[in-house]
Amino acid sequence: MTTTNPTLADLAARVTTARNRPTYGHDALITCDRLVRIFTTDGIEVQALQGLDLLVREGELMALVGASGSGKSTLMNILAGLDTPTAGAARVAGRDLLTMTPKDRLAYRRTTVGFVWQQTSRNLLPYLTAAQNIALPMQLTGIGGIRGARKARRAQTERALELLELLEIADCRDRRPHQMSGGQQQRVAIAVALANNPAVLLADEPTGELDSHTAEQVFAAFRTANERLGTTIVIVTHDQAVAGEVRRTVAIRDGRTSTEVLRRSEVDETTGHERLVAREYAMLDRAGRLQLPAEYTEALGMRDRVALELEPDHIAVWPDDSERG
Ligand SMILES: Nc1ncnc2c1ncn2[C@@H]1O[C@H](COP(=O)(O)OP(=O)(O)OP(=O)(O)O)[C@@H](O)[C@H]1O
Numbered sequence: 001m002t003t004t005n006p007t008l009a010d011l012a013a014r015v016t017t018a019r020n021r022p023t024y025g026h027d028a029l030i031t032c033d034r035l036v037r038i039f040t041t042d043g044i045e046v047q048a049l050q051g052l053d054l055l056v057r058e059g060e061l062m063a064l065v066g067a068s069g070s071g072k073s074t075l076m077n078i079l080a081g082l083d084t085p086t087a088g089a090a091r092v093a094g095r096d097l098l099t100m101t102p103k104d105r106l107a108y109r110r111t112t113v114g115f116v117w118q119q120t121s122r123n124l125l126p127y128l129t130a131a132q133n134i135a136l137p138m139q140l141t142g143i144g145g146i147r148g149a150r151k152a153r154r155a156q157t158e159r160a161l162e163l164l165e166l167l168e169i170a171d172c173r174d175r176r177p178h179q180m181s182g183g184q185q186q187r188v189a190i191a192v193a194l195a196n197n198p199a200v201l202l203a204d205e206p207t208g209e210l211d212s213h214t215a216e217q218v219f220a221a222f223r224t225a226n227e228r229l230g231t232t233i234v235i236v237t238h239d240q241a242v243a244g245e246v247r248r249t250v251a252i253r254d255g256r257t258s259t260e261v262l263r264r265s266e267v268d269e270t271t272g273h274e275r276l277v278a279r280e281y282a283m284l285d286r287a288g289r290l291q292l293p294a295e296y297t298e299a300l301g302m303r304d305r306v307a308l309e310l311e312p313d314h315i316a317v318w319p320d321d322s323e324r325g
Pocket residue numbers: 039040041046047048066067068069070071072073074075
């Protein structure tokens with residue numbers, strides 16, 4: 001064996017190879033690497049995120065689902081720059097969310113991410129019109145030129161109107177939130193979130209307060225933003241209709257990503273019609289750990305120990321039969 005007595009040159013070459021290996025998530029827009037968030041209240045610790053891994057590529061429109069208390073909002077608050085993780089790594093559009101200074105954090109929230117919350121009232125200022133609400137983030141960052149200058153104001157108004165048209169709510173431009181329906185308010189909220197052209201749009205249950213028809217219109221606005229502006233979008237939702245329409249749905253369980261459903265279009269050979277085919281995947285972490293769905297393990301009475309067999313194209317998982325004679 002050539003490796004028993006490696007030369008100094010061999011060792012140096014190994015170090016270089018290891019260093020040049022692409023890091024986890026190097027090509028992703030959002031990278032969460034073993035993310036941990038522990039809350040401590042009255043001496044009691046709650047581990048809201050327990051080593052969560054997630055990669056989101058640029059241009060994706062994806063949904064996050066999970067039971068109440070699984071950690072979805074905790075993750076969204078971290079990605080929004082409103083909260084900091086206890087441990088692990090989180091990067092969005094090249095920004096390290098753990099080491100940002102308060103000044104960086106403010107700039108990050110104003111220009112790199114946009115967010116839409118469930119409560120329509122949390123998204124808009126009640127005394128401003130739709131167009132004024134959309135122009136506000138641009139005024140705060142000085143987009144379109146020097147703050148307050150007439151030329152800048154014109155550029156901001158123009159962009160606000162463009163966004164209102166794009167999301168099909170141009171008729172709301174001069175209305176205040178109370179003069180709009182819940183669905184219109186959420187679409188204006190999407191326009192506000194897009195005002196500064198963020199790399200990522202985050203939405204936490206954006207259709208939670210809406211009926212199904214209105215929810216569809218709001219979801220269509222997210223799709224338009226994704227397709228026409230190329231914005232990467234992450235939506236937390238309980239809404240099956242929304243979760244079923246995106247190409248990728250990631251499920252969070254006990255503070256970790258557990259399963260993932262990918263959907264792709266396929267042409268039916270007999271009818272020639274295009275249909276969406278969904279397939280569920282389990283997450284395999286970098287240590288090789290895999291969580292088997294409870295319904296599978298329960299169906300076969302698997303507990304504590306399973307037998308594995310490597311086949312040419314798959315790995316078989318068998319119930320433990322070591323106790324049998
Ligand atoms: N600020 C906080 N202080 C203490 N515990 C918290 C805090 N925020 C969240 N938690 C706890 O962390 C866990 C995850 O909460 P989180 O709100 O992220 O879940 P969720 O999946 O968004 O739930 P829901 O769907 O009900 O909004 C829960 O046990 C929750 O009680």
